[in-house]
Amino acid sequence: MTRIALFLAFVLSLTVLPAMAQDKPAAAPQPEPMRIVLTRSPEPCEPDCREWLAAQGAITSETLGELRRALASLNGRKVPLLVYSTGGTVEVAIAMGELARKSGLDIAVARTVFSQRDPALGTIDERSPLCASACTLFLAGGQRRIIPPQSRIGVHQQTIVETETTTVRDYKIVRGRKELVDERTETRTVKQEQATGEIDARMRRHLDAMGLDRSFLEVTVSTPADTMRYLKPDEMLATTIATELGSATLAFSGLRASQAPRAPANLNAAAVLPATLVAPATPIGSVELGPHRGGRLRLALSIGEGRYQQTAALRMRLLFGDAPIPTRLRTVTLSLPNGPPIVARNEDGSDPEAPMTADILRETLCGLTDRTAVSLKIEPPAEDGNPASWQRSGTAAELLRLPTLRNAVCR
Numbered sequence: 001m002t003r004i005a006l007f008l009a010f011v012l013s014l015t016v017l018p019a020m021a022q023d024k025p026a027a028a029p030q031p032e033p034m035r036i037v038l039t040r041s042p043e044p045c046e047p048d049c050r051e052w053l054a055a056q057g058a059i060t061s062e063t064l065g066e067l068r069r070a071l072a073s074l075n076g077r078k079v080p081l082l083v084y085s086t087g088g089t090v091e092v093a094i095a096m097g098e099l100a101r102k103s104g105l106d107i108a109v110a111r112t113v114f115s116q117r118d119p120a121l122g123t124i125d126e127r128s129p130l131c132a133s134a135c136t137l138f139l140a141g142g143q144r145r146i147i148p149p150q151s152r153i154g155v156h157q158q159t160i161v162e163t164e165t166t167t168v169r170d171y172k173i174v175r176g177r178k179e180l181v182d183e184r185t186e187t188r189t190v191k192q193e194q195a196t197g198e199i200d201a202r203m204r205r206h207l208d209a210m211g212l213d214r215s216f217l218e219v220t221v222s223t224p225a226d227t228m229r230y231l232k233p234d235e236m237l238a239t240t241i242a243t244e245l246g247s248a249t250l251a252f253s254g255l256r257a258s259q260a261p262r263a264p265a266n267l268n269a270a271a272v273l274p275a276t277l278v279a280p281a282t283p284i285g286s287v288e289l290g291p292h293r294g295g296r297l298r299l300a301l302s303i304g305e306g307r308y309q310q311t312a313a314l315r316m317r318l319l320f321g322d323a324p325i326p327t328r329l330r331t332v333t334l335s336l337p338n339g340p341p342i343v344a345r346n347e348d349g350s351d352p353e354a355p356m357t358a359d360i361l362r363e364t365l366c367g368l369t370d371r372t373a374v375s376l377k378i379e380p381p382a383e384d385g386n387p388a389s390w391q392r393s394g395t396a397a398e399l400l401r402l403p404t405l406r407n408a409v410c411r
Contacts, residue, residue: 212240370396
């Protein structure tokens with residue numbers, strides 16, 4: 001080998017080998033594949049412990065098998081399924097929805113927090129429920145579809161997902177010869193920008209078979225694939241992706257809402273519960289909240305029949321002295337120990353001063369003691385008042401007038 005060739009080989013070896021040692025950019029983290037496991041409440045509850053199927057993670061080609069195995073483990077028992085997922089493969093999600101409907105499953109949106117000591121035990125976390133993209137096609141298969149109002153139900157055009165596989169080989173040049181150092185296979189997921197007519201048709205057949213309003217598909221296909229539209233509570237009802245708005249714990253009642261209202265298909269129309277379905281409320285007292293524009297703000301409380309057989313409706317009306325304050329754009333968040341926040345709203349668009357109402361399980365209210373720590377937070381419109389002064393923490397006896405409430409609810 002000539003001196004020139006030797007020099008070139010030496011230079012190449014210096015330039016190739018250091019490149020191999022450089023760190024490669026980290027790949028984007030992939031969501032964990034969905035696991036579906038039978039979960040039980042950790043509280044002492046034998047023999048009537050709450051059980052549910054917890055389905056969490058991305059829907060992949062393996063997930064349908066996960067659901068089949070989970071259902072087989074029930075041996076014919078009926079338990080609700082709680083789902084928390086960013087989405088995944090469309091075809092698998094549709095097949096899972098069909099299997100859920102065939103099995104008569106009720107599906108609620110909530111996250112399960114598993115016990116570190118025993119993975120078969122878990123608690124329900126409703127602080128930020130999520131079911132997005134292809135997850136909604138799975139959710140559509142629920143016999144009942146129970147969605148907490150604070151949930152993120154995300155829709156967009158569904159895309160074709162393809163996997164590209166590339167063989168990567170690393171070489172080094174030693175003494176003028178190219179030698180193979182490493183060989184590996186790399187895969188990456190590629191999404192088409194637009195949903196195809198075939199996917200749209202398959203989704204339409206699935207959603208029709210599940211009994212959803214056509215407006216749900218219209219909202220989905222009109223949202224670009226690279227964005228996400230999160231439905232408002234009235235849209236969840238209007239598109240019928242939700243058969244019931246409320247705590248995921250309603251799934252354990254096994255009871256449907258009596259005379260549950262069907263919301264209009266028009267997305268711009270508010271889903272209003274007819275007043276004839278709700279019995280008159282019983283006043284239980286009021287709570288002083290603090291100063292407001294030179295006066296005192298207070299919250300008048302009353303309790304009535306809930307929309308479901310196992311719930312009571314807690315109603316809250318804002319007053320300035322004795323004069324009502326508009327509540328249409330406000331919410332009241334009630335925080336109780338060991339449970340998700342309960343959000344009350346005024347959903348009656350025809351009456352801006354109507355009470356803010358939330359359905360609460362009777363067993364939750366009746367399980368409180370006078371000294372249970374609770375808090376109330378009122379969210380006013382951005383231009384109105386000082387939100388920091390519209391918050392109270394105290395005992396259930398002080399803020400919920402618990403002795404009176406207990407007499408009205410816990411019989």
